[in-house]
Amino acid sequence: MNPSAYPPFKILLVDDEPSFLRSMSLTLERYGLNNIITCSEPHQVQQIMSEHSIGLVLLDLTMPVISGQELLAWFKEEYPAVSVIIFSGLNQVDAAVNCVKQGAFDYIVKTADQEQILESIKRAIHTQELSLENQALRAQLLSNELNMAAQFANFVTADPGMISTFRYLESIAASAQPVLITGESGVGKELIAGAIHNLSGRNGPLVTVNVAGLDDNIFSDTLFGHARGAFTGADKARQGLVESAAGGTLFLDEIGDLSASSQVKLLRLLQEGEYYPIGSDRPKRIQARVVVATHQNLAEQQQQGTFRKDLYYRLRTHMVNIPPLRERLNDLPLLLDHFMRQACDELQKDYLAIPTNLALQLQHYPFPGNVRELRALVYDAVSQSSQDELNVSVFQTLVGGNQVDVFERSVRFPEDQPLPTLTQLSKLLVEEAMNRANQNQSLAARMLGISQPALSKRLKNMKEDSED
Numbered sequence: 001m002n003p004s005a006y007p008p009f010k011i012l013l014v015d016d017e018p019s020f021l022r023s024m025s026l027t028l029e030r031y032g033l034n035n036i037i038t039c040s041e042p043h044q045v046q047q048i049m050s051e052h053s054i055g056l057v058l059l060d061l062t063m064p065v066i067s068g069q070e071l072l073a074w075f076k077e078e079y080p081a082v083s084v085i086i087f088s089g090l091n092q093v094d095a096a097v098n099c100v101k102q103g104a105f106d107y108i109v110k111t112a113d114q115e116q117i118l119e120s121i122k123r124a125i126h127t128q129e130l131s132l133e134n135q136a137l138r139a140q141l142l143s144n145e146l147n148m149a150a151q152f153a154n155f156v157t158a159d160p161g162m163i164s165t166f167r168y169l170e171s172i173a174a175s176a177q178p179v180l181i182t183g184e185s186g187v188g189k190e191l192i193a194g195a196i197h198n199l200s201g202r203n204g205p206l207v208t209v210n211v212a213g214l215d216d217n218i219f220s221d222t223l224f225g226h227a228r229g230a231f232t233g234a235d236k237a238r239q240g241l242v243e244s245a246a247g248g249t250l251f252l253d254e255i256g257d258l259s260a261s262s263q264v265k266l267l268r269l270l271q272e273g274e275y276y277p278i279g280s281d282r283p284k285r286i287q288a289r290v291v292v293a294t295h296q297n298l299a300e301q302q303q304q305g306t307f308r309k310d311l312y313y314r315l316r317t318h319m320v321n322i323p324p325l326r327e328r329l330n331d332l333p334l335l336l337d338h339f340m341r342q343a344c345d346e347l348q349k350d351y352l353a354i355p356t357n358l359a360l361q362l363q364h365y366p367f368p369g370n371v372r373e374l375r376a377l378v379y380d381a382v383s384q385s386s387q388d389e390l391n392v393s394v395f396q397t398l399v400g401g402n403q404v405d406v407f408e409r410s411v412r413f414p415e416d417q418p419l420p421t422l423t424q425l426s427k428l429l430v431e432e433a434m435n436r437a438n439q440n441q442s443l444a445a446r447m448l449g450i451s452q453p454a455l456s457k458r459l460k461n462m463k464e465d466s467e468d
């Protein structure tokens, strides 16, 4: 399939009047629907259906030899998953009711308002797209394999949740609908946007725009461009990034920070598929898929009224949430190794050995900056390493460093109860540390801020006390 063809399946127009076929095709193309086949000989329909992947049929009701109603019955028998919209020269309630009863998606009078006709066609396309995506998703969920694993090559993970996300992204690869990526800062949202673009097979570019802090004028100028003379200093027309992304993907990062007036413009762009360069009264059509990302909670923002509800629902047609690093700790050793190799390559050093308990120690650090923070730490550690082993001093301040705070905030002794003794408390603490460290004494000792021999001695005393 030509990736810039839309919709992702063909629309078949069947009418014995070539002039209607011509004008209808032109109308559809003007609205960005360019994946069309026309047929003025109804007896050829059967062959066309067997040769092409058709998802929607626009069928004239009154044709000589084979009537639209006969063809509709045939479609519902042979191709029940294909949507059929009946076109008729006459506004006949009986015929309309009959066709819809027979399974037509809609019945439209040829002289109806163009907007009304397009609305019905767009609805049919959307329904068909969702059904195709459901099928793809079901197939993906039933298989455990990634079909296009190479597109995720930049993404290091062993997390089952992330692999399911990849499978979901594969299943929506061909969709033209927007994708919303959420997740804390540094979890890899931009990397995911790149994978979505690669998976789509679109041959245009991936164009990234960080929309945080853009005021409405700059947002419009950046995205939509301007006509010559649009404002003082606009001595040349300039194309916007929506146009630069034609045939590819437009990635809008930090979408939660978009101003209210820019939200209206983005909604219009997504709903109507068109925009006006500043100072121009000629609309242009968007030919890029839109992917957006945010570290903010858009659901909360729309409830508080700072993010438009209609835009939120439009954006979340397809949605993925990338969990923070602290919730996929299995990725820690893989990422440590990956970034160590990356840093060594860049700094032209031999690969370094990573202390086996480093990942285990880091499990207790919450990584507020997620993968980006881990990457920076590893690069720092590599640059400070002079031996064969990774210098772990940069990590040491993190492990245990912020636990005192949490401890002070969370531990309260009930005032109406006697205080525990120091021995009781220290026993509880030692047991907790040993559990968290999977019985690894050196790691537990580090968490408690004592040496490993000191911990060993305490454990021995505790054992003896319990045996008394």
Ligand SMILES: Nc1ncnc2c1ncn2[C@@H]1O[C@H](COP(=O)(O)OP(=O)(O)OP(=O)(O)O)[C@@H](O)[C@H]1O
Binding pocket: 154, 155, 156, 157, 183, 184, 185, 186, 187, 188, 189, 190, 191, 192, 253, 294, 295, 338, 371, 372, 375
């Ligand atoms: N799973 C991963 N495997 C390898 N590298 C990763 C992974 N996740 C993130 N990275 C790297 O971490 C850094 C941060 O990732 P990215 O910029 O995609 O995060 P982000 O969620 O878009 O952050 P922000 O919200 O701040 O824009 C990048 O260098 C990226 O290549």
